[in-house]
Amino acid sequence: MNNSRVQLIRQEVLSDNWYTLRKVTFKYQRKNGIWETQSREAYDRGNGATILLHNPEKNTVILTRQFRMPTYVNGNASGLLIESCAGLLDNDNPEDAIRRETEEETGFVVTNIRKVFEAYMSPGSVTEKLYFFTADYSDSTEKRTGGGIDEEEIDVLEMPLSKALQMIAEGEIVDGKTIMLLQHLCIQQFQAA
Known part of the structure; x- marks a missing residue:
């Protein structure tokens, strides 16, 4: 992953039962140049x-x-x-x-x-x-x-x-x-x- 507008802060595993659910906290640079800290949950089951x-x-x-x-x-x-x-x-x-x-x-x-x-x-x-x-x-x-x-x-x-x-x-x-x-x-x- 190589996007200069994204800086990963941490990833936490919320569930690893059937597949993996992670909470990802990251900084995202908006188009106006301001950096925001955000978090999202992402479900990873493979491709x-x-x-x-x-x-x-x-x-x-x-x-x-x-x-x-x-x-x-x-x-x-x-x-x-x-x-x-x-x-x-x-x-x-x-x-x-x-x-x-x-x-x-x-x-x-x-x-x-x-x-x-x-x-x-x-x-x-x-x-x-x-x-x-x-x-x-x-x-x-x-x-x-x-x-x-x-x-x-x-x-x-x-x-x-x-x-x-x-x-x-x-x-x-x-x-x-x-x-x-x-x-x-x-x-x-x-x-x-």
């Missing part, structure tokens, strides 16, 4: 990757559905969330990590992975950067047992792209990374037409 599997022949996509407790406590009555396959990097490079996650969560073994962009999903409080990928699949793509590792219960959903887009409009798909990847696919198809 992650997400992927949208697309069958160009059928124009279908593979999504997952699983219980997400934070959405439940924020009003999602079932707690179930429809998402693109995703996971933490766990010290792997992003492409290797998403290849592993794709097989664990969906069962599909994909080889033609394409990185499309990177994004911070909640930069006001979470340090995580996500790496976004796409890959093609077909009826002949090798498939192994999917559905998550033992502690995860993941449903694998295959649906037409048009249905996934309708589910966004109707509020059935509300996950940010998933919406971004589906819209990216739509833009790619529009540009190719």
Whole structure:
């Protein structure tokens, strides 16, 4: 980190249970030259990757559905969330990590992975950067047992792209990374037409 307008004063670990929550106290030089002391909490869970599997022949996509407790406590009555396959990097490079996650969560073994962009999903409080990928699949793509590792219960959903887009409009798909990847696919198809 090298920003001449920021001087770190201290970092305190507030929680190190599931991931790490830190309170960071720092001095920040405003545009008018005045230095202010500020503090913020930042949740560090590591970086992650997400992927949208697309069958160009059928124009279908593979999504997952699983219980997400934070959405439940924020009003999602079932707690179930429809998402693109995703996971933490766990010290792997992003492409290797998403290849592993794709097989664990969906069962599909994909080889033609394409990185499309990177994004911070909640930069006001979470340090995580996500790496976004796409890959093609077909009826002949090798498939192994999917559905998550033992502690995860993941449903694998295959649906037409048009249905996934309708589910966004109707509020059935509300996950940010998933919406971004589906819209990216739509833009790619529009540009190719």
